[in-house]
Amino acid sequence: MDFSLLVYGDSGWGDEMLVGGLMTIAIATCSFLLGIVFAVIAAAAKLSQNIAFRGLATVYTTVIRGIPELLIIYLVFFGAGQLMRNVAVLFGYTEYFDLPVFVTGMICIGASSGAYSTEVIRGAVLAIPKGQLEAGKAIGMNKWLMFWRILVPQAARFALPGLGNIWQVTLKETALISVIGLADLMRKASEASGSTKEPFTFYFTALVIFYVITKVSGRGFVFAEARANRGVRRA
């Protein structure tokens, strides 16, 4: 193993790997946040009285959780661009274009992350005592105010441990987006091992960087949990 290949600058791949790592963090964060948006919508649908909404949300979570993410990535990568072009043709735009890889990856991993987060958020909402919402209604809060002041702050606290786990899963899943060409850590490691013929050195570096990101963000969630629970009395 030749560690001089990892120096920062023109002669080494250190800077490329670092940029790749930042890209991984960026795509993971965006996918995770998009996943939460999906999850809030799906959880609301699952908790609604409307059977069609409940059915749709159930189909979403079951299908996504039962099918490999890689297959979903291939579907969106090959399918979404085609779909968008077909839509664009309807509006009279006939030039060829592709969906950016970042967006494709974000949609795929976000959809997957969202399916897992749905149950966490649904559970968190159900854990809030009914009396609190009734109290909110009794003092004349409207639905939005109740949502923002009663539901969100408490559900966030209940959901945090579960979301922490999902964040780690999401972060690890983003490595898959490299197969469709996103310039993330995995991709940089592949490029570097291709041109230096030292695959172990670079995949091992990628492994270490992923490990560090996972561990540091894990600590972050522990801190966030402690902060969210600072007003809660413990038995």
Added chain:
Amino acid sequence: MFSMKVISEAWPELVAAIPVTLQLTGSALLLGLGLALVIALMRLSSHAVLRLPALGFVDLFRSTPLLVQFFLIYYGSGQFRPELQEIGLWTFFREPWFCAVFTLMLNTAAYTSEIIRGGIQSVGHGQIEAGRACGMSKIMLFRRIILPQAARQALPAYGNEIILMVKSSSLASTITILEITGVAKKIIAATFAPMSVFLIAGVIYLTINFIVVIAVQALEVRLSPQLHRNRRSLRSRFITFFGNPTEPQEKT
């Protein structure tokens, strides 16, 4: 969006890839379960020499992406080709199939060992002490008291792990193995009919996972004789897998 021609042509090819996925997942799970048991026992050992390596292994494999592990073992081993040839291991590491099973095995062993550890730790202290008081040897205690209860406790979580492994086996397509996802990608790239191919491959994966859920639940009933009166109907199993949209949920 769906083309009947592509569906009818892709269907047999994808069905032919099912055994590949099943063999890959099955062998990795079987080998991984054995390794996981060893690692779980090491994790619970009071000797740091046994405990710390197991801890490190589990931590490393659970904190890094499976794809990196795949590439590190399949492509990374090439960097040590002369050394591996010398000790005669290159014949294994050169084979994508071996590398895929090996990687999946290590990965599932790391996750499963935590599941087993939880199961073992859930067995009450009193029972172990009672076993000792009866004069059971360590092995008999493990076989008769700890293992049956730990298995029952760990089974639902292990069922989830099996489903995750069925999904993870799709990553083997990145190292040239043509299992369901690999074949699906090949057909999509050739026909440009992603939706049709996805539909078939998706149905296949969902069917496999549904069968896994039913099998795990049947095993759970077998392992819990005290619950035999609650024989579960196919409908209730269907509901645990797909959710129950017909029953109104509690309103908040």
